[in-house]
Amino acid sequence: MKPFTAATGCVVHRKYAGSSDEMVALMRSGGGNQYDLVSASGDATLRLIYGHNVQPINLALIPAWQHLIPALQAPDFNTIKDVHYGVSYEWGPNVLIYNTQKVTPAPTSWSVLYDPANEGLVSVPDNPIQIADAALYLSKTKPDLGITDPYELNQSQMDAVVALLKTQRPLVRKYWALASDQIDLMKNGDSTMGASWPYMTNTLQAAKVPVADTLPKEGVTGWADTWMVSSNAPHPNCAYEWINWVTTPAVQAQQAIYFGETPANTLACPEMDKQQAGSCAQYHANAPASYFDQIKFWKTPLRNCGNGKSDCLNYGEWQRAWQQIKG
């Protein structure tokens, strides 16, 4: 932040939000003129766009955009009808984490998280978007349900997903709310496997806990964070300066290594290896396009199914379903 202020004269005042939902609530508070910018995950971006909380981005002012991974140049979670409402900058997959000593052989499928043998050993995020993980799993294991997109579920598909997640509940030691919660759970032996982020794997491995993570064969969900400009931003120039700052390869690499995520700017790969040898490949910053086919990036569930029908459940209904699952 200091070099940014030195280079542009813009002073950064920041506020952290604990979750995507809280981020949306913050952007809506105070008429939306309290913040210039928001960094939102894919499960929040559409809510901000349709809530008119953010404004379109002029990509001509963002030189790094043309170097972004093609899959993140115009993803459907921040671009609607060719209008860009934000710039993707970092992403990561939602991986299967496991204790390498207690879970053998190494799992290759999400099925371990639904296996009654693992009662009380599983930790999964306390987040309604977690429903998509189960939907993705069912789309592969029960094709007759007809789930094509884990974020577009109609009532009968949702019922099947909720039924699966209810059978998962007795296996769950804790639905974690904070990354540090799951780190504690894995460290103290309360949980031996769970849905997680690469950040946890890195932190736990650094603490000498025997864990590893994997992208199971059913594919994974993923998140990609987008910088968006508030529709009532008091300092739009500084907002653009900031987006350009965070998409420069050096800053991208720095943030990626610090948080265990992957930069969207393809030019960041050599920077990452310069800062920490081998980190570019470790975080898949050089991954080919086929790698992204395995990742279904978070997006806000909407009534509109994308196939002309509008019988899908929206995010409010996902939240209520999640509360029912947790009980």
Next chain:
Amino acid sequence: MTTLAATLWRHPRLRIASLLALPAIWFVAFYLLALAAMFVSSLHTVDDLSGQILPGWTLANFRILASDWTYGRIALRTVGIALAVTITDGLLAWPFAYVMARHASPRLRAMLMALVMLPLWSSYLARVYAWRLILAHDGVLNWALHGLGLPTASIGYSNWAMWIVFTYLWLPFMILPLFAALERIPTTLLEASSDLGAAGGRTFRRVIVPLALPGLAAGAIFTFSLTLGDYVTPLLVGGPSSDFIGNVVYSNVGVSNNVPFAAAFAVLPLLVMAGYLLIARRLGAFDAL
């Protein structure tokens, strides 16, 4: 100064009014108006996508609460654990408060009092996190059980863990009013009871317990209401199905921006508390405060 004092002395109504004004304004502005706003809010709904409050009045929130048994279960869990914690604290506080009030030397009494107050000096969060480490799978509890050759317990992140942590957290709030009530029982009454031929047990049942009941009821108000309104302990030490009413309210306000639904659910603990206070008043809780 003298004229002001004289005026106030001559006009007792003015005296009382000026004394009450500040707390009354506080009470009306920050409590009654907030409650009213909550009731009004609970009769609205929000647009799922934009988060805007929709115009018009509706009972939709209450209908969801009534039709979805998830919320009934959460309410029962909240009230049930609050009652369990209150009963446990009552049982634990009795012997402690009794020794403190009736048997301890002034020196020992001061020490016991310091012991009761000691946990209140450290942060609530630090103490809850400490319990998390104690009850964890590889935590202090299981380490001790294993050392003693006993089977290990798997109570970390469960409703049992919440019950233990809440009982620990609110115990001082039960001991203090109970101690105050027990201390106030005149020795002469106990002597009179014994002179009339009552044995120790009978004196305890017929004299001490009834006289200490207001203190017990006052403590029970604290332990019950503090548990009923908590959401941090369920979040930190609770298990997969440990959400309290407070957690649902929190996730609807801070997280999903559905304030009307949160307000509707928050009406429930208000009713529970009103009923609880009525019972407590019957038992004389407010005589001891």
